[in-house]
Structures are given as structure tokens and as C-alpha cells.
Amino acid sequence: xxxxxxxxxxxxxxxxxxxxxxxxxxxxxxxxxxxxxxxxxxxxxxxxxxxxxxxxxxxxxxxxxxxxxxxxxxxxxxxxxxxxxxxxxxxxxxxxxxxxxxxxxxxxxxxxxxxxxxxxxxxxxxxxxxxxxxxxxxxxxxxxxxxxxxxxxxxxxxxxxxxxxxxxxxxxxxxxxxxxxxxxxxxxxxxxxxxxxxxxxxxxxxxxxxxxxxxxxxxxxxxxxxxxxxxxxxxxxxxxxxxxxxxxxxxxxxxxxxxxxxxxxxxxxxxxxxxxxxxxxxxxxxxxxxxxxxxxxxxxxxxxxxx
Numbered sequence: 001x002x003x004x005x006x007x008x009x010x011x012x013x014x015x016x017x018x019x020x021x022x023x024x025x026x027x028x029x030x031x032x033x034x035x036x037x038x039x040x041x042x043x044x045x046x047x048x049x050x051x052x053x054x055x056x057x058x059x060x061x062x063x064x065x066x067x068x069x070x071x072x073x074x075x076x077x078x079x080x081x082x083x084x085x086x087x088x089x090x091x092x093x094x095x096x097x098x099x100x101x102x103x104x105x106x107x108x109x110x111x112x113x114x115x116x117x118x119x120x121x122x123x124x125x126x127x128x129x130x131x132x133x134x135x136x137x138x139x140x141x142x143x144x145x146x147x148x149x150x151x152x153x154x155x156x157x158x159x160x161x162x163x164x165x166x167x168x169x170x171x172x173x174x175x176x177x178x179x180x181x182x183x184x185x186x187x188x189x190x191x192x193x194x195x196x197x198x199x200x201x202x203x204x205x206x207x208x209x210x211x212x213x214x215x216x217x218x219x220x221x222x223x224x225x226x227x228x229x230x231x232x233x234x235x236x237x238x239x240x241x242x243x244x245x246x247x248x249x250x251x252x253x254x255x256x257x258x259x260x261x262x263x264x265x266x267x268x269x270x271x272x273x274x275x276x277x278x279x280x281x282x283x284x285x286x287x288x289x290x291x292x293x294x295x296x297x298x299x300x301x302x303x304x305x306x307x
Contacts, residue, residue, distance in 0.1 A: 001024045001025065001080040001180055002024075002025045002077070002078070002079045002080045002081075003019055003024045003025060003027065003079060003080065003081055003082070003180075004026075004027055004030065004074060004077060004079040004082045004083070004099075005026055005028075005030070005052075005082075005083050005085075006030040006083065006084045006087040006091075007029075007031060007048045007083075007084065007085040007086055007087050008032045008046045008047070008048055008086055008088050009046065009047055009048070009086050009088075010047045010165075010169070011085065011108070011165060011169045011172075012048050012085035012087075013047050013048055013051050013169075014169045014170055014172065014173035015085045015173040015176050016029070016048055016052070016085075017051060018174065018176065019083065019176070020055055022177045024180065026052075026057050027077045027079055028057070028060060028073070028079075029048060029052040029057050029058065029059050029060070030059075030060045030061075030065070030070065030087070031046045031048045031049045031052070031059065031060075031087070032061065032087075032088050032089070033061045033062075033063055034049070034061070049061070062089075065089050065091065065092075065095070066089075066090075066091075066092050071094055071098070074095060074098055075098065079099045080184075081101040081102065081180065081183065082098070082099050082102075082103040082104070083103075083105075083106070083180075084104070084105045084106075085105070085106045085172070085176075090142075091138065093140050096138055096139065101183045101184075103137070104135055104136070104137060104138065104148065104176070104179060105136045105138045105143075105145070106133060106135055106136075106173075106175065107119065107133065107134050107136055108120050108131070108165075108169075108172065109123065109131060109132065109134065109200065110130065110131065110132045110134060111136060111193055111197075112143075112144075112193040112195070112197035112198070113196060113198045114198055114199075114200040115142060115143035115144070115197055115198070115200065116143065116199045116200040116202070117200060117201065117203070118200045118201065118202060118203045119200040120161055120164050120165050120168060121200075121225045121226060122200040122201070122225065123155070123164065123225075124160065124164060124221060124225035125221050125226070126221070127217075127221050129154065129155065130152050130153065130154055131152075131155060131168065132150060132151050132152040132171070133150070133151050133168050133171050133172040133175050134149070134150050135147070135148040135149045135150075135172075135175055135176055135179040137190050144193065144197075145193075146190035146191060146192055146193070147191045147192075148183070148188050148191075149175055149179045149182065149188065150175075151171050151174075153167060153168065153171060158224070160224045160225070160227040160228075161225045161227055161228070161229070162227055162229075203229075205230050208222070208226045208230050208231050209233065209234070210222065210223075210232055210233065210234045210243065210306075210307075212234075212256040212270065212271050212306065213271075214271060214272055215272050215273035215274060216248045216249065216250075217248055217273070219232075219271060220247065220248050223243050223246050227244060231244070231282075234307055235306060236283070236300075239284040239285075240283075240284040241281055241282065241283050241306075242282040242288070243278055243281055244280040244281060244282060244288055245278070245279050246279060246280075247277045247279070248275070248276065248277070249274055249275035249276070249277050250274045251274070251275075252268055252270065252271075252274050252276075252277075253270065254268075254270025254275065256270055256271060256307075257269060257270065257271075257305050258303065258304070258305055259300060259301070259302055259304045259305075259306065260303075261275075262295070262301070262302060264292055265279060265290070265291055265292045266278060266279045266291050267291060267295075267300055269306055278291060279291050283298070
């Protein structure tokens with residue numbers, strides 16, 4: 001197949017690599033513009049562009065695809081299919097309908113659940129038993145198109161947003177190649193999405209603010225879901241402290257946010273139901289570290305209130 005690939009972040013890299021390895025013709029790669037990073041303000045290429053450059057692929061970086069000449073460029077290329085993975089821009093209907101096989105999206109959830117920007121993290125935060133990837137025929141809605149293929153994945157008990165991201169990136173790449181084969185062979189029958197759609201809202205820093213009036217189980221899932229970004233955090237003696245790893249003490253009882261136990265490797269905090277046993281932290285201005293190392297330089301007493 002002649003493919004145009006649209007994608008930007010790390011999650012999309014595996015899929016582009018799989019398309020290349022499968023022998024499809026990648027006629028062009030469309031990604032977001034380079035962005036300034038760090039104090040120097042040096043421009044950095046998106047991960048997808050880095051891979052495209054390695055393979056000497058033609059790269060386009062429109063600021064806004066609908067206000068650029070990309071539609072004209074795509075008509076000249078005349079691709080069989082446009083593959084879209086976390087591109088970051090909404091495609092106009094004219095582009096969606098341009099290729100023979102349409103625009104195919106790889107979405108990191110079992111649609112129709114978790115449509116939207118952050119399906120991976122919310123699956124962990126909400127305590128889902130399964131997540132997965134869905135290849136979808138794109139339409140003008142947000143993640144509302146007909147489903148082509150689905151691959152399920154059972155979450156591990158210690159699954160984080162980061163580990164699930166990596167697993168689904170690999171699964172999605174493999175599923176997309178299977179989907180292209182199925183479209184070309186005429187063996188895929190698109191299926192309408194059923195009822196039960198949910199929305200995976202975009203994450204921001206505020207999402208990670210820990211509310212100790214929730215249960216320890218809920219908070220522990222939040223910590224895992226937001227690891228490594230944007231991270232879960234609270235306050236300690238006027239400073240922000242990120243919580244990177246914790247477990248649940250079902251029998252723990254104390255006021256919400258109250259530290260009720262401190263030992264050499266952990267400290268435990270009261271919640272609405274059970275206790276949160278914290279084992280890895282990062283105090284404002286410091287490196288991420290075990291609570292054992294943290295307590296070597298910081299005195300924490302029982303009765304201290306976090307938040």
C-alpha cells in the first residue's frame with residue numbers, strides 16, 4: 001500500500017516503524033512542528049520526525065493542517081490510506097475521504113470506552129481490568145468512527161501509565177499492520193461502535209493533586225496512572241511532594257491526610273478508607289528517591305498532615 005503517516009509523539013513511533021518494516025510504501029510523514037525545549041530554546045524534532053529522517057522519508061509539518069496546502073499535497077500523492085496515530089490535529093472531512101481506504105486511526109482503548117486524549121492513564125486510574133487498542137475508520141467525530149480490529153490487554157496489578165503506554169504502543173503497531181492487510185484483502189468488515197461511550201479527559205497538573213478524602217485504593221490507582229506524567233502530588237510542610245509509589249493498608253485508620261505510621265522504608269497516610277503506604281517520593285527541588293533515602297535527610301513525625 002501507498003501510505004501517508006500522520007503522528008507525533010513516542011506512542012506513534014512503533015506504528016510507523018512497523019509500517020516500514022512490513023514493506024509498505026510510506027510516501028510522506030505529517031507531524032507537528034519542531035518545538036523549543038529547555039532553557040536554551042533549541043528546537044527539537046518530534047519523535048516521529050526523528051524516525052522519518054532516519055529512513056529518508058518526506059516530512060511535512062503544518063502548523064494547522066486545515067489552513068495549509070496539505071490537502072493539495074495529499075491529492076498529488078494519492079495515497080491508498082492515511083494512518084493517523086496521536087497526530088494532535090483534527091482532520092477536515094475532505095482529507096478523511098481522500099484515500100481509497102480512508103483514514104485509519106490507532107486508538108489506545110477498547111472503544112467506545114475512553115474516547116479522547118488520555119485513554120491510557122484513565123484506564124489505570126479507573127481500575128479497569130482490561131485495556132487495549134482499536135483500529136478505527138476515522139470520521140468527523142472524535143474517536144467515533146467504525147471499528148476495524150481490536151486487541152485486548154489485561155492490566156498488571158502494578159501497571160502504571162508509563163508501562164501501559166509502552167505495551168499498547170507495541171500492540172497498536174502490530175494491529176495496524178494486520179488492519180492494512182485486512183483492508184487490502186477485503187477481509188475486514190467495519191463495525192459500528194456500540195453504547196457505553198466514555199470520555200478520557202485531557203490531563204493537566206491539577207489532575208494529580210491527591211484528595212485524601214478518597215479511598216486508599218483510588219489514590220493508589222491515581223499514583224500509578226499518572227506515573228510518569230503528570231504525576232500525583234500533595235503538600236508537606238509547605239512544599240510540594242510527588243508520590244511515585246504506594247500500596248494500600250486496608251486496616252489503616254487515621255484522619256484524611258494524617259501520617260499515622262513511620263518506619264525506615266515507608267510512611268503511611270490516612271484516607272477515607274484504609275491507609276496509603278508510601279515508599280517512593282520526590283520532594284520539591286530534589287530527585288526521585290525511596291522513602292528510606294528520603295527519611296535519612298528529612299524528619300517526619302506521626303500526626304503530620306499532608307495536603
